[in-house]
Amino acid sequence: MKAKLTLAWVLTVCVTITWAAAHGQYYSKTVPYSPMKEQVTNLHFFFHDILGGKNPSAVLVAKAKNTTIGDKSPTPFSTVFAVDDPLTVGPELTSEVIGNCQGLYASTGQDNLSLVVYFDFGFTKGEFNGSAISVFSRNPVLETERELAVVGGRGKFRMARGFAQLKTFSVNQTNGDAIVEYNVTVFHY
Known part of the structure; x- marks a missing residue:
């Protein structure tokens, strides 16, 4: 009798699970792949990285106690900065702002100034x-x-890949403020 009750209970659980799976809210449909046409977009803008002054756009958020280069550079080895830098049409900070760059950069070069950057360039104007x-x-x-x-990328740059060619437009050697010209080629769908 006990074996029959156990078998009945197991069958009831299996039927309940099967019914729940068949009548649950999850829905999936497989459709044939239809490739989208790849587009190429070329972007040109200026990036303003402001470390000094009353309203910096790049702020030191971490720094190791032992640095090999010392504190003479605005971005000595092992420092990490959070950024919210304006992107403009021209090299002047007063030119039209078309977006901003948010992210992080870490000074990773012990013998030379090299950064590893993660940036999200968000556009707020135009197309x-x-x-x-x-x-x-x-x-x-x-x-x-x-x-x-x-x-x-996201939005019109969904599934983006490509490259950005950078050229330093100007650098303030005292405080590290920099203006960098970006020419970006983006492949996207």
Whole structure:
């Protein structure tokens, strides 16, 4: 009798689980793949990284106690900065703001100034308002021209990949403020 009750209970549980799975809220449908047409967009803007003054756009958030280079550089080895930098049409901070760059950069070069950057470039004006591209790459800032990898995006830049070519427009050697020209090629759908 006990074996029959156990068997009945097991069957009841199996039927209940099967019924719940068949009548649950989860729904999935497989559709044939239809490739989208890839687009190429070229962007040009200026990035303003402001470390000094009353309203900096890049702020030191972490720093190791033992540094090999010392504190003479605005970004000595092992420092991490959080950024919310304006993006403008021209090199002047007073030119039209088209978005902002939010993210982090860490000073990772012991012998030279090199940063590892994670940036999200969010656009707030024009055709790409509400869209963004993500960059994650090494940035050897002392090189006049350099390249960063575009690794993703959202909005009109969904599934983005590409590269950003950077050229330093100006640097304040005292406080580290910098203006960087960006020419970005984005492949997206």
